[in-house]
């Protein structure tokens with residue numbers, strides 16, 4: 001699928017004090033694919049703008065997928081599709097017009113490049129954007145089935 005086709009279902013708008021965000025023009029039921037991931041190029045360096053897809057593998061998201069904001073109480077989670085890329089899947093029902101968000105800790109084991117405070121506005125906001133390693137047990141349970149599988153593999157190795 002051409003990413004620009006998918007992007008037609010979304011619009012880029014101001015997201016209060018967090019810069020821009022991605023808002024959906026459609027509604028989704030829990031577990032529906034909201035944005036389909038496409039891997040163009042795998043890179044091996046963790047830097048701003050890449051998403052983790054394996055212990056030492058990262059990819060650069062393209063189109064609106066690259067601009068989806070973090071939330072500590074998101075409406076989307078991560079699920080791998082048959083190509084190995086990550087889809088954003090509805091973790092609960094999503095209404096037309098809502099901002100699409102996921103928790104960066106669902107995708108990244110460690111995050112070392114977010115110096116600023118989290119501004120997501122969730123009542124259970126963790127104030128800093130961390131990785132999977134920083135996530136409280138209760139959040140890990142809430143996200144069960146909606147996180148990148150390599151995070152769980154990395155946990156087992158410790």
Ligand SMILES: [Zn+2]
Nearest residue numbers: 072118120125
């Ligand atoms: Zn937050």
